[in-house]
Amino acid sequence: MSNSVTNSNDYLQYLLKSWSAKSASELTGLNQLRASAIDSVGTQKLPNKHDEEWRFTDISPLTRLTYPPSQQQSRLQFSDIDKFCLQNTTNRLVFVDNHYSPDLSNVADSQIQILGNLHSLMSSHASTIESHLGHYAKFDHDIFTALNTAFLHDSALIIVPAKTCITEPIHLLFIASQQEVSSYPRSLVVSGPDSKVTLIEDYVSINQSSYITNTVTEIRLAAHAQVEHIRVQRDSKQAHHLANCAVSLADSSQYQSICVSLGARISRYNLEVQLTGENSNCTIDGLTLISGQQLSDTHTSIDHVKPNCTSRQQHKCIVDGTAHAVFNGKIKVRPQAQQTNSSQSSRNLLLSNTAKVDTKPQLEIFADDVKCAHGATVGQLDSEEIFYLESRGLSKTTARNLLTYAFAADVINRIPVASLKQQLEQIVLNQTQGI
């Protein structure tokens, strides 16, 4: 490659140069945020394996992938994306290579919700946007958040007014269609007091090409708000996927996250949940299903700031081939967060002798009157269970698939959108078809 650069600083400089070539006047209201993010990029470097947070995930191959930001060029038709759309889901925002596509999008009920491209809603909702965007996903200690913010362009914006219940799930569909580009999807969800919304954040690709997706999602729940957040990463198996999601919960709010990670050659998902209000509660279910040479790293942090909050987390990894899954689950209980009730479970299934998993709970508990339970297991399919199924005529492959599916079932069954649930069931049932 002609643009090959080898060290982290050159790489970052290269990326920034490629961006400033674009028109800078597009996002007048947000130029300040972008400018500080650009400055911040200048002071950071790409993490390497000596950084504790990146111990298992070698991100250095990125410096060899000097992919410029994606340009608006693809003209996808609805027939191209039909297979990604979910039945009975009419609220849909579609971004192709992170360029908002109004033609492919659909907003069912614009009366009760504010939903669309942040870019075009900037003038009418400037103050809401400015008081939330960049407030939860901080860029000064994370290079990828800094890059995403520096490259801020089209973004999904959902504002749910107070006392509003949106019954239809909102599908945010991020489609990669070009190869050897970088795109920087961004989403902001602001849910008002006593509101309720279900959101599906979905990363897909048109072809199995190489590209970089660097995403940031911010979700703010006001008092008594309820947000169900389903995240599906099914990027190309050649792609790199870097993601940060920051969630902030006010009093008595409820956040439910189901995160399914299937795609990408290398992926990293950081989920940071801050329980900043009393009596708030979060449940986080994660499923990583990888094979071949994939590497999938999930880092979560649940920060109990205030008293009387609960968090429940389970993370499951199913790893085949020579793939490598990483789970690091931090639970922090601050001194004033008494009566915290928190549980975490990490369960891992290795489908081959060469598959690998690193799992680590990380408890930082500074309050004394708390309940915190955690546990981790790593295992293989049970040969007696396989034999039982075979003795009823099921082939070895079918038996393994069924048991693999069974392992994943209690995460997938939590997905409240039937069509998405069925799609994922099929993917898991076919996972070990190759054997």
Added chain:
Amino acid sequence: MIDKNSTTLLSIKNLHASINTTEILNGINLTVKSGEIHAIMGLNGSGKSTLAKVLAGHSAYEVTAGTIEFEGKDLLALPPEERARAGLFLGFQYPIEIPGVANTQFLRLAYNTIQAQRGKDELDPLEFDDFVREKMKLLDMKPDFLDRSVNEGFSGGEKKRNEILQMALLEPKLSILDETDSGLDIDALKIVANGVNQIAHKDNAIILVTHYQRLLDHIVPDFVHVMQAGRIVMTGDKKLAMELETRGYDWINADQRLATGVNA
């Protein structure tokens, strides 16, 4: 029932099998013809379940000598699923729990696999539901067992009924029921025995592994075999089971020694 026109389903000759180099089966000979019901009895650890699992093709056991033919074909050459598809069924002594797999999903998958093998129609979930509910009535099973995970949290007796339900669905040619009667209360024993009797006919055969005569009151065997240290040491008719019930197994050893001329 013993029938002159019957065909040989199973023929075991001089079967030796070991696990982790420990020999457990030690020269088994057994022939089972269609229409017949055989009972295998014997002390704990004599190798009854091992024989059953070797027949079903469990990979932990290594067959070191001997042959097994099923309808004239070499059974040992087939992997477990093909043995099942050929019409062999093992009702497990300890049916395993499979959390996360719904019983109905499992039963339908098994049923349709065998149906496809036989060139018969597969059933969709609705059709299967009607079909399986009928079969469950035969065994006095509540329909909510369909929605639960396979055997998960089932009581010992419920697991055994679920085994017989599978037998009823799959209509095997040869069923080996390994201590299906253990853990059943007296009413359940009657129900299960009645179910088995309804499934039994002149073209299939059943091998019952049991410790108790009371099962054989309900399912009357044509042959009773006694296993000891990995061999069949005595074969008789249903009267042998009654004799074992009253006299235990010790006298067999004495008889054996007499018969083979070995002094104690």
